[in-house]
Amino acid sequence: MITAERKPIEDLINSVSSYRRILLLGCNECVTVCSAGGRKEVALLSSALQMHFMKEGHPFEIKEITLERQCDPEYVEELVPYIDQADAVLSMACGCGVQEVARRFKEKMVLPAVNTKFMGASERQGVWAERCAGCGDCVLGSTGGVCPIARCSKQLLNGPCGGSGKGKCEVDSDIDCAWQLIWDRLKALGMTEKYEENIPAKDWRTGRGAGPRKIVREDLAS
Amino acid sequence: MEEFQPVIVAFCCHYCAYTAADMAGSKRLHYPANVKIIRVPCTGKVSALHMMEALRKGADGVYVAGCLEGDCHFRTGNTRATKRVAYVKKLLDEIGIGGERVEMYAMSAGMGEVFARTASEFTEKIRRLGPNPARVGRDNPGCATAACS
Numbered sequence: 001m002i003t004a005e006r007k008p009i010e011d012l013i014n015s016v017s018s019y020r021r022i023l024l025l026g027c028n029e030c031v032t033v034c035s036a037g038g039r040k041e042v043a044l045l046s047s048a049l050q051m052h053f054m055k056e057g058h059p060f061e062i063k064e065i066t067l068e069r070q071c072d073p074e075y076v077e078e079l080v081p082y083i084d085q086a087d088a089v090l091s092m093a094c095g096c097g098v099q100e101v102a103r104r105f106k107e108k109m110v111l112p113a114v115n116t117k118f119m120g121a122s123e124r125q126g127v128w129a130e131r132c133a134g135c136g137d138c139v140l141g142s143t144g145g146v147c148p149i150a151r152c153s154k155q156l157l158n159g160p161c162g163g164s165g166k167g168k169c170e171v172d173s174d175i176d177c178a179w180q181l182i183w184d185r186l187k188a189l190g191m192t193e194k195y196e197e198n199i200p201a202k203d204w205r206t207g208r209g210a211g212p213r214k215i216v217r218e219d220l221a222s
Numbered sequence: 223m224e225e226f227q228p229v230i231v232a233f234c235c236h237y238c239a240y241t242a243a244d245m246a247g248s249k250r251l252h253y254p255a256n257v258k259i260i261r262v263p264c265t266g267k268v269s270a271l272h273m274m275e276a277l278r279k280g281a282d283g284v285y286v287a288g289c290l291e292g293d294c295h296f297r298t299g300n301t302r303a304t305k306r307v308a309y310v311k312k313l314l315d316e317i318g319i320g321g322e323r324v325e326m327y328a329m330s331a332g333m334g335e336v337f338a339r340t341a342s343e344f345t346e347k348i349r350r351l352g353p354n355p356a357r358v359g360r361d362n363p364g365c366a367t368a369a370c371s
Contacts, residue, residue: 009316040271044313047274051356052317 001030001121002094003128004037004114006045013052015111016090020059022049023079023086024113025101026066027093034128036114037092039066045092045113070097076104083108119150136206136213142199144185149202151178157199228282228348230257232341233268237295238331239287245334253341264288266299273310273324280357283348285325287340293330300328319356323348 006012016022024046032038046062053060063082067075070093079101083089088109091098094116102110118130133150139157140147149155153171160179163170167180186192203209234240240261246253258281262268265288276284286307288300304326311321325344329336 009313013317040269044271044274047271047278048313048317051274051278051319054357055318055355 001033001119001128002096003034003117003120003130004031004094005117006036006041006092006114007112009048009052012045012090012113013049016049016088017053017058019087019109021061021085021087022063023082023089024049024062024064025070025079025089025091025093025097026064027070027091027097028066028068029071031093031097031114032066033122034120035126037094042066042092067093067097070094071100073100073104076100079105134207135202135204137203139199139202142194142197143182144189144191144194146178146181146185148178148182151176151181157202226349226353228256228345228353229280230254230341230345230348231276231281231284232257232259233262233265233272233284233286234259235265235288235295235300236261236263238289238293238333239265239327239329239337241331242287242329242333242337245332246338247334249334251334251338253338254345256345257341264294264296264299265303266294266296268303268306270306270310270313273307274313277314277319277323277354278356280354282351282354282357283323283325283344285327285340285344287327287329287337290328290330317356319354320351322351323354 024042026032026037026039026042028038031041035041042064046064050060050062063086065079065082067078069075070091083105086108088111089101089105090111090113091101092113094114095112098110098112102108119132119134120128121131123129130150132147133155135149139149148157148159152159153169153175154161156179159182160177164177164180167177169175169177183192183195186194232239234243240259243259265286268286273284273286286303288303289295291300294300307324307326310324314323315321327340329340
């Protein structure tokens with residue numbers, strides 16, 4: 001999933017304080033799963049903002065809507081009846097959702113309420129960790145299902161580096177050394193010979209190296 | 223001048239604090255009528271939104287009363303509630319309402335005296351703090367949030 005974290009309340013208060021009517025938008029997908037911007041988080045932020053502005057004596061109206069997906073135009077279209085009743089939109093979706101709403105409603109200010117972080121997985125309740133860097137040319141088949149691009153601090157393809165100690169990374173002792181994880185997994189699979197194979201230099205143009213990317217499925221595209 | 227009578231919402235666990243309140247009643251122990259008890263199956267059921275909405279709709283203080291540490295009927299409900307209360311405290315500080323308006327307490331079903339004393343002490347604390355500065359809901363209790371409708 002795409003993970004995100006709510007921006008500090010102080011920043012959000014400052015970003016909406018010049019508006020009177022806010023449309024607070026949640027998204028029912030990734031940000032719901034990572035507890036950053038689903039229906040519950042929308043209700044909680046709405047409650048907090050209402051209390052703050054009531055205390056300040058600042059007239060403030062808030063309308064809450066959580067879309068099925070904020071990154072799909074079909075769902076964003078559902079906002080048409082409500083958009084004119086708001087001075088600005090405060091979106092708790094990831095950056096994709098914020099941009100889709102801004103693209104559809106060109107004359108409406110759309111503000112982000114979360115910081116979009118990374119593509120990750122749940123490690124345990126309340127903890128999410130980065131797992132994929134979207135490099136566009138997956139190497140997981142050679143690395144025992146552990147990604148050296150997303151999980152090695154140096155993105156080494158033929159690691160580990162000299163900073164690996166006791167299975168941890170020199171950048172932070174809380175970070176597992178990805179190459180230690182790769183080695184352990186290859187051993188468990190009985191495929192340690194894979195470790196000896198050199199992975200050639202990566203062509204980063206499949207990643208962000210050649211600018212913004214697009215996927216076109218000719219059989220589906222209209 | 224008439225003394226300020228705060229509205230206190232107490233989320234009480236069915237297995238301990240609510241029974242302790244019953245015990246307080248059986249023992250004819252006095253506690254302030256300001257405390258409005260909401261019985262919950264476990265304090266683990268109480269979300270941050272429940273506490274926030276209680277305050278937004280007019281409560282001056284909110285507390286959650288659950289089982290003693292290690293005694294939760296559902297094993298970890300009270301520890302989850304403790305973390306949520308801490309989260310709401312921080313949020314209330316950030317929006318300028320003040321985190322001291324919410325609190326977490328632990329007691330067993332037999333602790334009627336503790337229930338009565340806790341209710342009295344928390345009510346006095348909130349009385350000293352004064353009215354909730356965001357009492358939007360007291361005149362207009364309608365809930366504007368989708369999660370409450």
